[in-house]
Amino acid sequence: MGLPQTAPAEAARPELALVREVPARSPYIVGPVFDWVFFLLPPVLALGLGIAISGTAFSDTPVRFFGQEKTRAGLMVGSLIHAHLVAVFFRSHGNPAIFRLYPLRFVAVPVLAWAAIRGSAVVAVAATVLATFWDVWHSGLQTFGLARIYDRNRGNPPTAGRRLDFWLNHLLYAGPILAGATMLDHFVSFEAFDEVGMPWLASVPARMTATHALWTRGVLAVGGAILVLYVAASVRLLRRGHRPSFHKTFLLVTTGACSLYSWGFDTWGEAFFIMNLLHAVQYLALVWAMEGERLRERLRLKWRWLALSLFLGSVLAYGVGAELLDPDLESLWAFTLVVSLMHFWYDGFIWSVARKQV
Numbered sequence: 496m497g498l499p500q501t502a503p504a505e506a507a508r509p510e511l512a513l514v515r516e517v518p519a520r521s522p523y524i525v526g527p528v529f530d531w532v533f534f535l536l537p538p539v540l541a542l543g544l545g546i547a548i549s550g551t552a553f554s555d556t557p558v559r560f561f562g563q564e565k566t567r568a569g570l571m572v573g574s575l576i577h578a579h580l581v582a583v584f585f586r587s588h589g590n591p592a593i594f595r596l597y598p599l600r601f602v603a604v605p606v607l608a609w610a611a612i613r614g615s616a617v618v619a620v621a622a623t624v625l626a627t628f629w630d631v632w633h634s635g636l637q638t639f640g641l642a643r644i645y646d647r648n649r650g651n652p653p654t655a656g657r658r659l660d661f662w663l664n665h666l667l668y669a670g671p672i673l674a675g676a677t678m679l680d681h682f683v684s685f686e687a688f689d690e691v692g693m694p695w696l697a698s699v700p701a702r703m704t705a706t707h708a709l710w711t712r713g714v715l716a717v718g719g720a721i722l723v724l725y726v727a728a729s730v731r732l733l734r735r736g737h738r739p740s741f742h743k744t745f746l747l748v749t750t751g752a753c754s755l756y757s758w759g760f761d762t763w764g765e766a767f768f769i770m771n772l773l774h775a776v777q778y779l780a781l782v783w784a785m786e787g788e789r790l791r792e793r794l795r796l797k798w799r800w801l802a803l804s805l806f807l808g809s810v811l812a813y814g815v816g817a818e819l820l821d822p823d824l825e826s827l828w829a830f831t832l833v834v835s836l837m838h839f840w841y842d843g844f845i846w847s848v849a850r851k852q853v
Contacts, residue, residue: 520648520795522742524641534641535746537773538753545757545769554764563819570818572768572775578814579775580798580838582782585806587841589793590786594644600841605833612829620687622832627684629839631669634774638750639664641777645743656732659725660747666718667751669760674714675759677766679704723816779810 514583523530546853548554554568565573587601588594594601611618642660645652674680690696703710733739753773757766790804817831 501737520650521646521671522648522740524644524648529780529784530742534777535742535749536747537748537776541769541773542753542756543778544772545761545765548768554768561819562821565818567769569764570815572771573818574811574814575775575779576643576771576814577817577834578810579778580835581813581817582779582806582810583838583841583845585786585790586845587781587837587845590789593845597844604840605837608836609829609833612832613826617691619829619832620684621689622836623687624684626832626835626839627681629836631672631681631834632665633839633842634770635665635668637774638667638746640748641781642743644748645740649738649740651737651740651745653659656728659728662721663725663747666721669717669748670714671755671758674718675755676761677763678707678710679764682788779807782806 524534548568551752552567554566557564557566560570586593587597608622612622613619642664643653643657646656646660657658666804672678679700680764682703685699688694729737730740750773753769757769761769783803787799787802787806791799794802794805796802796805817834820827820831
């Protein structure tokens with residue numbers, strides 16, 4: 496059997512052959528309704544909800560819940576944050592195929608991390624600071640992963656434009672934080688180092704505040720260059736036969752606008768509510784889409800809605816409990832911090848959104 500003939504246009508431009516080798520599939524990850532409700536529209540819906548509740552009693556008036564004083568909005572988003580953090584364990588420990596690949600990471604590391612946090616005040620403070628900034632990195636990667644899947648589903652090669660999407664997503668999340676109104680709120684956790692005899696680290700927030708104008712100008716310069724590069728590279732890809740994904744573009748534009756408005760101009764509380772709400776909703780939906788049927792089969796449940804009830808009920812119960820946890824219960828507080836760190840770590844190598852699969 497001879498080799499297949501190559502069309503003259505493809506012989507002259509090999510990248511066209513590369514594009515055509517990747518078959519187009521459904522443009523959606525799960526389906527039209529599911530994707531729009533849980534992946535594509537959450538940035539717009541979260542922004543609208545955040546604006547709607549701003550200045551209301553739901554957002555501003557503290558209420559006591561089981562001895563803890565919180566606003567209803569704070570309890571809502573805090574519970575969702577903790578719920579989505581613990582949901583990763585349905586992928587790591589609830590999926591036998593994945594658990595067999597990394598048993599030490601899934602069993603020994605959480606125990607050792609908890610012991611280290613409980614055994615050392617320095618480690619506890621460092622872990623808190625790490626979780627704050629790892630969350631920003633992790634959030635950018637989640638949007639990056641969804642965007643790359645939409646691009647792949649459009650029939651584009653996995654590597655085409657991947658690096659540009661990677662840096663664009665981190666710019667969309669970290670840029671408004673460094674340049675905007677909530678910069679100090681992200682760095683204030685460094686002040687806890689003063690309690691463990693590390694004043695040079697505790698002074699980081701003061702130094703960041705003093706140089707905020709420089710950071711703003713730097714982000715604007717670098718961010719502007721990245722955007723120009725992104726547009727220019729996208730034009731080149733289009734000329735080479737790249738097929739743009741509407742869903743990817745919609746997701747990036749709405750997420751970027753939401754991040755810029757929230758982190759750049761809102762108060763800390765409103766920005767925190769908006770950005771974490773959209774992220775948690777997307778993540779919980781993604782875990783359910785990937786693991787829901789497997790969960791139903793493992794529990795031998797007849798109805799899928801019952802498995803969904805158990806999934807959401809368990810993670811939300813943990814979320815509410817963790818949000819209302821008395822911070823003086825240090826052992827339980829250390830447990831919630833370990834859950835956060837393991838979520839960021841496990842998510843990186845389980846979903847592989849930072850690698851070249853998507």
